[in-house]
Protein backbone atom coordinates (compact mmCIF):
# COMPACT_ATOMS: atom_id res chain seq x y z
CA UNK A 1 0.00 0.00 0.00
CA UNK A 2 1.32 3.46 -0.87
CA UNK A 3 1.88 5.81 2.09
CA UNK A 4 2.24 9.56 1.76
CA UNK A 5 4.30 11.61 4.21
CA UNK A 6 3.37 15.30 4.29
CA UNK A 7 6.08 17.49 5.83
CA UNK A 8 4.88 20.83 7.16
CA UNK A 9 8.18 22.62 7.62
CA UNK A 10 10.91 22.09 5.03
CA UNK A 11 14.05 23.08 6.93
CA UNK A 12 17.10 21.11 8.04
CA UNK A 13 15.27 18.44 10.02
CA UNK A 14 12.66 17.87 7.33
CA UNK A 15 15.44 17.49 4.75
CA UNK A 16 17.26 14.91 6.91
CA UNK A 17 14.06 12.90 7.24
CA UNK A 18 13.19 13.20 3.54
CA UNK A 19 16.70 12.07 2.64
CA UNK A 20 16.40 9.15 5.07
CA UNK A 21 12.99 8.09 3.78
CA UNK A 22 14.12 8.32 0.17
CA UNK A 23 16.88 5.85 0.84
CA UNK A 24 14.58 3.45 2.75
CA UNK A 25 14.68 0.99 -0.14
CA UNK A 26 11.73 -1.11 -1.18
CA UNK A 27 9.19 1.23 0.41
CA UNK A 28 6.19 2.45 -1.49
CA UNK A 29 6.32 6.05 -0.32
CA UNK A 30 5.29 9.44 -1.58
CA UNK A 31 6.60 12.60 0.04
CA UNK A 32 5.17 16.11 -0.05
CA UNK A 33 7.09 19.02 1.48
CA UNK A 34 5.55 22.35 2.52
CA UNK A 35 6.68 25.45 4.33
CA UNK A 36 5.32 28.90 4.91
CA UNK A 37 6.51 30.38 1.65
CA UNK A 38 10.26 29.95 1.10
CA UNK A 39 10.10 28.86 -2.56
CA UNK A 40 13.88 28.48 -3.00
CA UNK A 41 13.91 25.96 -0.20
CA UNK A 42 11.10 23.95 -1.80
CA UNK A 43 12.90 24.08 -5.16
CA UNK A 44 16.02 22.72 -3.44
CA UNK A 45 14.07 19.76 -1.99
CA UNK A 46 12.45 19.09 -5.34
CA UNK A 47 15.73 19.10 -7.25
CA UNK A 48 17.67 17.09 -4.63
CA UNK A 49 15.07 14.43 -3.77
CA UNK A 50 12.36 14.71 -6.42
CA UNK A 51 9.64 15.22 -3.81
CA UNK A 52 6.40 17.02 -4.51
CA UNK A 53 6.33 20.49 -2.94
CA UNK A 54 3.57 22.93 -2.05
CA UNK A 55 2.93 26.08 -0.10
CA UNK A 56 -0.71 25.03 0.30
CA UNK A 57 -0.32 22.00 2.55
CA UNK A 58 -3.93 22.03 3.75
CA UNK A 59 -5.07 20.68 0.39
CA UNK A 60 -2.77 17.66 0.73
CA UNK A 61 -3.93 16.53 4.17
CA UNK A 62 -6.64 14.17 2.86
CA UNK A 63 -4.25 12.18 0.65
CA UNK A 64 -1.58 11.88 3.40
CA UNK A 65 -1.07 8.95 5.77
CA UNK A 66 1.46 10.76 7.99
CA UNK A 67 1.79 14.48 8.70
CA UNK A 68 5.18 15.50 10.09
CA UNK A 69 5.34 18.87 11.84
CA UNK A 70 8.98 19.84 11.25
CA UNK A 71 8.69 23.48 12.24
CA UNK A 72 9.37 25.59 15.33
CA UNK A 73 7.32 24.86 18.46
CA UNK A 74 5.81 28.37 18.34
CA UNK A 75 4.24 27.61 14.94
CA UNK A 76 2.39 24.52 16.17
CA UNK A 77 -0.70 26.11 17.68
CA UNK A 78 -1.84 27.85 14.49
CA UNK A 79 -0.93 24.93 12.21
CA UNK A 80 -2.71 22.38 14.44
CA UNK A 81 -5.80 24.55 14.44
CA UNK A 82 -5.86 24.55 10.62
CA UNK A 83 -5.03 20.85 10.50
CA UNK A 84 -7.97 20.03 12.78
CA UNK A 85 -10.39 21.17 10.08
CA UNK A 86 -9.15 18.60 7.54
CA UNK A 87 -7.67 15.65 9.38
CA UNK A 88 -9.43 12.28 9.46
CA UNK A 89 -7.38 9.87 11.57
CA UNK A 90 -3.99 10.39 9.91
CA UNK A 91 -0.88 10.05 12.08
CA UNK A 92 0.53 13.42 13.23
CA UNK A 93 4.19 13.47 14.28
CA UNK A 94 5.94 16.50 15.75
CA UNK A 95 9.72 16.81 16.01
CA UNK A 96 9.63 20.09 17.93
CA UNK A 97 11.35 20.55 21.28
CA UNK A 98 9.06 20.93 24.30
CA UNK A 99 5.82 19.92 22.53
CA UNK A 100 4.57 16.65 24.04
CA UNK A 101 1.48 14.59 23.18
CA UNK A 102 -1.23 16.65 24.92
CA UNK A 103 -0.21 19.78 23.04
CA UNK A 104 -0.74 17.83 19.80
CA UNK A 105 -3.91 16.03 20.86
CA UNK A 106 -5.83 18.95 22.35
CA UNK A 107 -6.50 20.98 19.19
CA UNK A 108 -7.10 17.90 17.00
CA UNK A 109 -10.28 15.82 16.76
CA UNK A 110 -10.55 13.30 19.63
CA UNK A 111 -8.68 10.06 18.96
CA UNK A 112 -6.30 11.53 16.35
CA UNK A 113 -3.12 9.40 16.55
CA UNK A 114 -0.13 11.53 17.56
CA UNK A 115 3.57 10.91 18.17
CA UNK A 116 6.40 13.06 19.43
CA UNK A 117 9.94 12.50 18.17
CA UNK A 118 13.08 14.25 19.36
CA UNK A 119 15.82 13.60 16.78
CA UNK A 120 19.20 15.28 16.67
CA UNK A 121 21.36 16.97 14.10
CA UNK A 122 23.13 13.73 13.14
CA UNK A 123 19.88 12.71 11.41
CA UNK A 124 21.55 14.41 8.45
CA UNK A 125 24.03 11.54 8.22
CA UNK A 126 21.63 8.79 9.35
CA UNK A 127 23.25 8.76 12.81
CA UNK A 128 20.61 10.42 14.98
CA UNK A 129 19.71 9.08 18.38
CA UNK A 130 16.01 9.91 18.40
CA UNK A 131 13.72 9.75 21.42
CA UNK A 132 10.09 9.00 20.71
CA UNK A 133 6.73 8.39 22.29
CA UNK A 134 3.22 7.95 20.93
CA UNK A 135 -0.41 7.88 22.00
CA UNK A 136 -2.24 4.57 22.32
CA UNK A 137 -4.49 5.58 19.41
CA UNK A 138 -1.92 4.55 16.77
CA UNK A 139 -2.81 1.43 14.81
CA UNK A 140 -0.25 -1.21 13.85
CA UNK A 141 0.44 0.29 10.44
CA UNK A 142 0.94 3.77 11.93
CA UNK A 143 3.47 2.40 14.43
CA UNK A 144 5.30 0.81 11.46
CA UNK A 145 5.34 4.11 9.57
CA UNK A 146 6.66 5.90 12.66
CA UNK A 147 9.40 3.27 13.01
CA UNK A 148 10.21 3.58 9.31
CA UNK A 149 10.78 7.32 9.77
CA UNK A 150 12.87 6.79 12.93
CA UNK A 151 15.00 4.03 11.38
CA UNK A 152 15.64 6.12 8.28
CA UNK A 153 17.57 8.73 10.32
CA UNK A 154 19.48 6.53 12.76
CA UNK A 155 18.83 4.80 16.06
CA UNK A 156 15.91 5.46 18.38
CA UNK A 157 14.71 4.86 21.91
CA UNK A 158 11.10 4.65 23.09
CA UNK A 159 10.66 6.90 26.15
CA UNK A 160 7.86 8.23 28.31
CA UNK A 161 6.77 11.75 27.41
CA UNK A 162 8.31 13.06 30.62
CA UNK A 163 11.65 11.40 29.81
CA UNK A 164 11.72 13.16 26.44
CA UNK A 165 11.18 16.51 28.17
CA UNK A 166 14.08 15.73 30.51
CA UNK A 167 16.37 14.28 27.83
CA UNK A 168 15.89 16.92 25.13
CA UNK A 169 19.11 18.63 26.20
CA UNK A 170 21.09 15.40 26.52
CA UNK A 171 20.37 14.03 23.04
CA UNK A 172 18.89 16.94 21.06
CA UNK A 173 21.01 19.89 22.13
CA UNK A 174 24.19 18.33 23.50
CA UNK A 175 25.67 17.96 19.99
CA UNK A 176 25.98 21.77 20.10
CA UNK A 177 27.76 21.49 23.47
CA UNK A 178 30.13 18.94 21.97
CA UNK A 179 30.83 21.14 18.94
CA UNK A 180 31.61 23.99 21.33
CA UNK A 181 34.09 21.70 23.07
CA UNK A 182 35.59 20.66 19.71
CA UNK A 183 35.90 24.28 18.65
CA UNK A 184 37.68 25.19 21.89
CA UNK A 185 40.18 22.33 21.36
CA UNK A 186 40.80 23.46 17.78
CA UNK A 187 41.42 27.01 19.02
CA UNK A 188 43.79 25.69 21.69
CA UNK A 189 45.71 23.81 18.98
CA UNK A 190 45.80 26.98 16.86
CA UNK A 191 47.48 28.68 19.84
CA UNK A 192 50.37 26.24 19.24
CA UNK A 193 50.47 27.14 15.53
CA UNK A 194 48.54 24.09 14.25
CA UNK A 195 46.53 24.83 11.12
CA UNK A 196 42.74 24.78 11.54
CA UNK A 197 42.15 22.06 8.91
CA UNK A 198 44.67 19.74 10.53
CA UNK A 199 43.38 20.41 14.05
CA UNK A 200 39.81 19.74 12.90
CA UNK A 201 40.82 16.40 11.39
CA UNK A 202 42.62 15.39 14.59
CA UNK A 203 39.86 16.54 16.94
CA UNK A 204 37.06 14.90 14.96
CA UNK A 205 38.86 11.55 14.88
CA UNK A 206 39.60 11.89 18.62
CA UNK A 207 35.87 12.40 19.28
CA UNK A 208 34.88 9.57 16.95
CA UNK A 209 37.37 7.17 18.58
CA UNK A 210 36.19 8.17 22.06
CA UNK A 211 32.56 7.58 21.02
CA UNK A 212 33.44 4.11 19.74
CA UNK A 213 35.15 3.36 23.08
CA UNK A 214 32.05 4.56 24.95
CA UNK A 215 29.85 2.34 22.81
CA UNK A 216 31.92 -0.68 23.84
CA UNK A 217 30.00 -0.54 27.12
CA UNK A 218 32.84 0.54 29.45
CA UNK A 219 31.75 3.37 31.77
CA UNK A 220 33.00 6.89 30.99
CA UNK A 221 34.63 7.07 34.41
CA UNK A 222 36.58 3.84 33.78
CA UNK A 223 37.59 5.12 30.34
CA UNK A 224 38.69 8.43 31.86
CA UNK A 225 40.71 6.64 34.53
CA UNK A 226 42.37 4.48 31.89
CA UNK A 227 43.92 7.57 30.29
CA UNK A 228 44.63 9.43 33.53
CA UNK A 229 47.76 8.50 35.46
CA UNK A 230 47.48 9.99 38.96
CA UNK A 231 49.76 13.04 39.10
CA UNK A 232 50.31 12.83 35.32
CA UNK A 233 49.74 15.23 32.43
CA UNK A 234 46.07 14.36 31.73
CA UNK A 235 45.30 14.63 35.44
CA UNK A 236 46.70 18.18 35.43
CA UNK A 237 44.33 19.11 32.60
CA UNK A 238 41.34 17.46 34.26
CA UNK A 239 42.12 19.34 37.49
CA UNK A 240 41.66 22.63 35.61
CA UNK A 241 38.29 21.50 34.26
CA UNK A 242 37.09 20.24 37.63
CA UNK A 243 38.27 23.30 39.54
CA UNK A 244 36.16 25.38 37.13
CA UNK A 245 33.14 23.18 37.99
CA UNK A 246 32.94 21.34 34.66
CA UNK A 247 30.32 18.81 35.87
CA UNK A 248 28.15 21.54 37.41
CA UNK A 249 28.43 23.68 34.26
CA UNK A 250 27.11 20.82 32.12
CA UNK A 251 24.33 20.14 34.61
CA UNK A 252 23.31 23.82 34.49
CA UNK A 253 23.45 23.84 30.68
CA UNK A 254 21.13 20.80 30.55
CA UNK A 255 18.71 22.43 32.98
CA UNK A 256 18.66 25.75 31.09
CA UNK A 257 18.07 23.95 27.77
CA UNK A 258 15.16 21.90 29.11
CA UNK A 259 13.57 24.93 30.75
CA UNK A 260 13.76 26.92 27.53
CA UNK A 261 12.40 24.01 25.47
CA UNK A 262 9.43 23.72 27.86
CA UNK A 263 8.82 27.46 27.62
CA UNK A 264 8.95 27.47 23.79
CA UNK A 265 6.76 24.38 23.56
CA UNK A 266 4.20 26.06 25.82
CA UNK A 267 4.50 23.39 28.51
CA UNK A 268 2.81 24.35 31.77
CA UNK A 269 4.86 24.29 34.98
CA UNK A 270 2.47 21.82 36.63
CA UNK A 271 2.71 19.41 33.63
CA UNK A 272 6.42 19.08 34.27
CA UNK A 273 6.03 17.27 37.60
Ligand SMILES: NC(=O)c1ccc[n+]([C@@H]2O[C@H](COP(=O)([O-])OP(=O)(O)OC[C@H]3O[C@@H](n4cnc5c(N)ncnc54)[C@H](OP(=O)(O)O)[C@@H]3O)[C@@H](O)[C@H]2O)c1
Pocket residue numbers: 008009010011012013014034035036037038041070071072073075078079095096097118119120121122172
Ligand atom coordinates in the same frame (compact mmCIF):
# COMPACT_ATOMS: atom_id res chain seq x y z
N1 LIG B 1 17.77 20.73 13.42
C1 LIG B 1 17.92 19.92 14.48
O1 LIG B 1 19.00 19.41 14.79
C2 LIG B 1 16.71 19.57 15.32
C3 LIG B 1 16.84 18.59 16.32
C4 LIG B 1 15.71 18.24 17.06
C5 LIG B 1 14.50 18.85 16.82
N2 LIG B 1 14.43 19.82 15.87
C6 LIG B 1 13.14 20.49 15.69
O2 LIG B 1 12.76 20.45 14.34
C7 LIG B 1 11.96 21.59 14.05
C8 LIG B 1 12.50 22.22 12.76
O3 LIG B 1 13.86 22.52 12.97
P1 LIG B 1 14.81 22.84 11.74
O4 LIG B 1 16.19 22.77 12.28
O5 LIG B 1 14.44 22.02 10.56
O6 LIG B 1 14.42 24.38 11.48
P2 LIG B 1 14.60 25.27 10.17
O7 LIG B 1 15.69 24.74 9.31
O8 LIG B 1 14.65 26.68 10.66
O9 LIG B 1 13.20 25.06 9.38
C9 LIG B 1 11.97 25.47 9.92
C10 LIG B 1 10.91 25.21 8.87
O10 LIG B 1 9.63 25.47 9.46
C11 LIG B 1 8.86 26.19 8.49
N3 LIG B 1 7.79 26.92 9.18
C12 LIG B 1 7.90 27.83 10.17
N4 LIG B 1 6.67 28.26 10.54
C13 LIG B 1 5.79 27.61 9.75
C14 LIG B 1 4.38 27.65 9.62
N5 LIG B 1 3.63 28.43 10.38
N6 LIG B 1 3.80 26.84 8.69
C15 LIG B 1 4.54 26.04 7.89
N7 LIG B 1 5.89 25.97 7.98
C16 LIG B 1 6.50 26.74 8.89
C17 LIG B 1 9.86 27.11 7.80
O11 LIG B 1 9.31 27.57 6.59
P3 LIG B 1 9.88 28.91 5.88
O12 LIG B 1 11.30 28.63 5.53
O13 LIG B 1 9.00 29.09 4.68
O14 LIG B 1 9.74 30.02 6.90
C18 LIG B 1 11.01 26.09 7.63
O15 LIG B 1 10.77 25.30 6.50
C19 LIG B 1 12.04 22.53 15.26
O16 LIG B 1 10.86 22.42 16.00
C20 LIG B 1 13.20 21.98 16.05
O17 LIG B 1 13.00 22.12 17.46
C21 LIG B 1 15.49 20.20 15.09
